[in-house]
Amino acid sequence: MSPRCRKCTPVPEEVRRAARLLERRWTLSIVYAASSGARRFNEFLAAVGSIPPGTLATRLAELEKDGLLERRVVDSRPPHVEYLLTPRGKQLRRLVDVLQQWASS
């Protein structure tokens, strides 16, 4: 650390970890779309807009792995897959609200 450093409170590890999650492009938009009602792949595609389908598939898998989305196979004819926010993912929605307030102000 520099000797001139008056205040070098290191950024806490949990903030960095959460920031790394959000830094993946489109993640916040996908969380927003999920909390606005999108469930199926094509619904996310339409809601998020210009996201490439391959990237959407990757992000959905990552968010499932991170415990923010739950992947569910719905027993319809034909069966289809839905992605739902987990309780932890719903909490993250608060962050999107704060972001929206900030962006609109």
Place this chain on the structure above:
Amino acid sequence: MSPRCRKCTPVPEEVRRAARLLERRWTLSIVYAASSGARRFNEFLAAVGSIPPGTLATRLAELEKDGLLERRVVDSRPPHVEYLLTPRGKQLRRLVDVLQQWASS
């Protein structure tokens, strides 16, 4: 849009714009460091940790351009440069608080 799309509320443009800002790697950590007292380049470097100096310089310039940081030349001997959160940047700190709560819970 897919005919199967029940709910395709598009992600609002201001959310996307704000998300694009935050998706730049390290941005949230830099905002956190600034709101924790870092002002000078070396202080940001120490607080943010493993950020490459060239990337830090780029991010500081972007955050200045976006109106979140103010660059100020302090008339010391020798003169030095400080970066301070603008009122708009301080508002963004709220988002970092929500993120930290979420990451710690």
